[in-house]
Amino acid sequence: MATKTSATTGVQRCLTEIRQMIISGDLLPGQKVHQGEIAEVLNVSRIPVREALSTLQAEGVLTYKANTGFTVSRFSxxxxxxxxxxxxxxxxxxxxxxxxxxxxxxxxxxxxxxxxxxxxxxxxxxxxxxxxxxxxxxxxxxxxxxxxxxxxxxxxxxxxxxxxxxxxxxxxxxxxxxxxxxxxxxxxxxxxxxxxxxxxxxxxxxxxxxxxxxxxxxx
The missing domain is CATH 1.20.120.530 (GntR ligand-binding domain-like)
Structure with missing residues (x-):
């Protein structure tokens, strides 16, 4: 149970931090989001970063393409x-x-x-x-x-x-x-x-x- 709670907390932290990067303009619309770089900046493994990115994709904040990976959504x-x-x-x-x-x-x-x-x-x-x-x-x-x-x-x-x-x-x-x-x-x-x-x-x-x-x- 403690491990699950810790993992959930890690994903939530990644969600908060990545959202803030987008809000502040550190990640711009259309910009590729590199899992490894995000994990390094947040000092976490790629696992919670990947889960956070998937959540943000579901929310429409990020876009995913097989050959490109995740990018910040660009709206018309x-x-x-x-x-x-x-x-x-x-x-x-x-x-x-x-x-x-x-x-x-x-x-x-x-x-x-x-x-x-x-x-x-x-x-x-x-x-x-x-x-x-x-x-x-x-x-x-x-x-x-x-x-x-x-x-x-x-x-x-x-x-x-x-x-x-x-x-x-x-x-x-x-x-x-x-x-x-x-x-x-x-x-x-x-x-x-x-x-x-x-x-x-x-x-x-x-x-x-x-x-x-x-x-x-x-x-």
Whole structure:
């Protein structure tokens, strides 16, 4: 049992570290992922690395070809538009399933204040992690656990591209202010306002990212 637990922990660590390499841009879209190099960097055997890469392939974060191996997935604007469409549909259902009166808004506020104190350029990894924690702490109030897991997968798939948004000059203030609007809607028990603000929050990211990669979806 201890060996199994240790192996699981090793795979989970590899998953976390490889995801962070993609989010930070250490591994770029289209770049080949070398199992041996990753194992050496993480000071682990190739076994947990291989299992982690297989998991990331299942999530859509990596692509596998027999003659090439694993590469970081490269998305077109059309692909990203579909990812954001799925996010909108699924996140809306998650929010509708939450009893807003049970949400600890003070906890969300503390996370948002922590976010505002971070620099998206100097501390991009911590900034992304804190922003992720804000949203998924709210989603945790839903009983739609499988849906939330799917949204988690979609976030990982687009993590590198979403990082382009937070580098924009005015994005950090916009994220902070839109989080405040979301918390106001929660305090007021206004689910429709929360959904609309969340949609706008997502749209602004999608619009900038798709523009950066040369695709603009017709509205």
């Amino acid at each position: 604007g059309e692909d990203l538009a579909e990812i954001y469409l799925m996010r909108r549909l699924l996140e809306t259902e998650i929010l509708r399933s939450i009893d807003l009166s049970t949400v600890d808004v003070d906890e969300l506020e503390a996370l948002n204040e922590k976010l505002s104190a971070l620099s998206s350029s100097d501390n991009p990894d911590e900034y992304q992690d804190t922003n992720h924690e804000f949203h998924f702490r709210l989603f945790a109030y839903s009983d739609l656990h499988l849906v939330t897991q799917e949204v988690q997968r979609l976030w990982y798939m687009s993590s590198f591209y979403r990082s382009l948004y937070i580098q924009a000059a005015d994005s950090r203030l916009r994220v902070y202010e839109e989080h405040i609007q979301m918390m106001d809607a929660i305090r007021n028990g206004d689910i429709e306002a929360l959904i609309e603000i969340s949609n706008e929050h997502r749209r602004s990211t999608e619009a900038l990212v798709t523009q950066r990669i040369g695709f603009s979806r017709p509205r």
